[in-house]
Amino acid sequence: MRFGFEMSKRHESNTTRKGPKQQRGKATLEAILDGMIRVLEQEGSDAATTSRVAEVAGVSVGTLYQYFANRDAILDALQDREFERAQGMMGRVLTRGAYGSDREVARAVIEGLLELHSAAPALHRLLVVEGLRVTPTERVQAFDLRIIGAIRSFLGLANVRIRRKNLDAAAFVIYQAVRATMLACLLERPPGLDAATLVDEITDLVLRYLAEDASSGP
Amino acid sequence: MRFGFEMSKRHESNTTRKGPKQQRGKATLEAILDGMIRVLEQEGSDAATTSRVAEVAGVSVGTLYQYFANRDAILDALQDREFERAQGMMGRVLTRGAYGSDREVARAVIEGLLELHSAAPALHRLLVVEGLRVTPTERVQAFDLRIIGAIRSFLGLANVRIRRKNLDAAAFVIYQAVRATMLACLLERPPGLDAATLVDEITDLVLRYLAEDASSGP
């Protein structure tokens, strides 16, 4: 167990219809997920109809519905996959850089996140939008709630001197601030704000907010 | 529509169709805008169909279309109204608090923003979603671009000692971070993060990021 990432195996109903027992099934399932991402990234969410996704995935709509109970289930699965990737990245970075300075660790995590987001900005945009839904869906665990939990436990375990009293609040603030900045930067591509600068700024934002002393600004 | 609130591609007629000059007209127009907000807040963006908005506004669809060229035009108008409110708030706060400490000014602005967001969180959620559009529209001034510009010029004029080199980047980061945190807090209502705490945390986040010395944290 890494950082005590607690997470329930949530909501059967909305998810994959049948566990991909077969090899072929697994491949098809992945093809559909990738099809969804590809459409999202290249054609925008308006174009992400079930038919189009199936087409891009190289299967028929019927098949798509054999793997997913409904359209939302695809997004759920995508969320799961993305969460696992984030989790994996964090694990790798933190293990590897266990002895680096706070700044180095933070920067590594942020770079990892940026990489993850860069691979599929539109997907992450979607995850934000979904997370911000006004009418709470029955989607039990929004993507960000899970991540915030993970961050919270990391902060609790970290041996750095965190200045924050309220760790729950801190985890929440960090997560929202980092994600929004990163995502907006990727999607809006504001002139004069390249990836390197972005990482610098976010790292500094987070460290100054968290750490007792963070005089080593850029 | 899926994925929350996708806007349609076209933006031919971004403006109010024909502001009937009468008094009644003005009232009807406001009723429609308020109807949209009410639906957004209470029923979610999927429910914000033109029919439903008209119904809630207490007018017929036909009337709605007499005031707005299309559905998107309502959102445009809402954006304008909100921008003006934000501008007004900033003006008032900054004038009034011209002699306060940095922290006092920052806190006042953030409290003002929180107030604005609290009045219509769903609307602001929408503005975020809009701001994150993958396919950038020709919509001349996206809400956030306008606000970021305002922040940027404020930073440039402020007589405080800003530690940031790249003021454009700083304005961008601050805006995204503050807005996302505030909005997510309002919409998700995470337990243990009340309004007061939120203001404290955000103020600190911003000040530490910006100011040369921000030792007066909580």
Next chain:
Amino acid sequence: MRFGFEMSKRHESNTTRKGPKQQRGKATLEAILDGMIRVLEQEGSDAATTSRVAEVAGVSVGTLYQYFANRDAILDALQDREFERAQGMMGRVLTRGAYGSDREVARAVIEGLLELHSAAPALHRLLVVEGLRVTPTERVQAFDLRIIGAIRSFLGLANVRIRRKNLDAAAFVIYQAVRATMLACLLERPPGLDAATLVDEITDLVLRYLAEDASSGP
């Protein structure tokens, strides 16, 4: 009485709502008719909504409906006006040219028709379309039935040697052939078919069809 143009004063219901007793009323009524024609000619029939017609006529929709029971009534009135113009033209031409050769008379009539059509081709197109309605409207006298009647009586009275046995059929054929050719020419403007040529061709078409000897081709 000229050629025994018999015509009933038909269908009160669909027509002008109130006889324009006032001077102003008469002017407004004409303005509306002209507005309809102007829109038809310049913007096409899709644009000919009651609102647009009223706008172009310089009155309000309400006023328009004070003069016409419904939209169709405007077209009825237009039909009447056009029929009267056609009648007047025929009268003038036939009186003036009473002693010309058959060909001269025919040519004069056709030129007159062309002039009438040229002034408002879109209107005449509309009259055709209306005349060809599949579901017979309650519109008692279609434009063409009235004109055909007039032609028929002219053929009956004419002192030329008509070769046709069936004058009813002949009147019908002539009318349809002439009108269609003329109108299509005006609307489609086929290259290499100017007004002069058109008149020549139609005149010849009609004369050869009707007259005992028509060896004097163009």
Next chain:
Amino acid sequence: MRFGFEMSKRHESNTTRKGPKQQRGKATLEAILDGMIRVLEQEGSDAATTSRVAEVAGVSVGTLYQYFANRDAILDALQDREFERAQGMMGRVLTRGAYGSDREVARAVIEGLLELHSAAPALHRLLVVEGLRVTPTERVQAFDLRIIGAIRSFLGLANVRIRRKNLDAAAFVIYQAVRATMLACLLERPPGLDAATLVDEITDLVLRYLAEDASSGP
């Protein structure tokens, strides 16, 4: 819609959306075309809404739109089908009657046309209306342009002595005159003008107009 059958402005996708390759698809497509004709014939063009056509065709609107990109595409397809039928008829008649007299050939063609028109007068009415469009569409080959071209080349090839100098004009005139007369006759059913008479009259009209000597009139 008013004024009979206005077509909408756009013609982006003039073609069949996606001819489902199956057998069933072909049948459905035909059912829709026939449904459109049936509605046109029996209920008039105002009734020819997509829903009604689908209903009469025995399919759902969705299905209709799976075969045709939009309402106009149905009419395009109908036009194509009709053009092909006309072409086939002409081919058959001209081949078979290669050795008949001019009058016999002409009469055969006209009888063929009458048959074609009789089968679906409302459709042909529509094609006329289409042909008379004020705003010329980019629709590549309007029905009549295609037919006029065919007539024109037939006139050029015919070994009969055509008296006309301007064959383009002659083709145009013949086409418009014949079609209008025939169609109006079918739709208005003027008393005392049966099919046989109509064919006689039209044949004579055309032959006298075209041929050097046409003394063999009725």
Next chain:
DNA sequence: GATGAATGAGGATTCATTCAT
């Protein structure tokens, strides 16, 4: 298991017509 044709509820938008001022 896969396919894709069929379904139909639902959403945006228009426009003839009315009626309170």
Next chain:
DNA sequence: GATGAATGAATCCTCATTCAT
């Protein structure tokens, strides 16, 4: 009489989902 804001039925079209083959 004139005005024009309000009405709402009607239309086109989309897309998630099902089911017969």
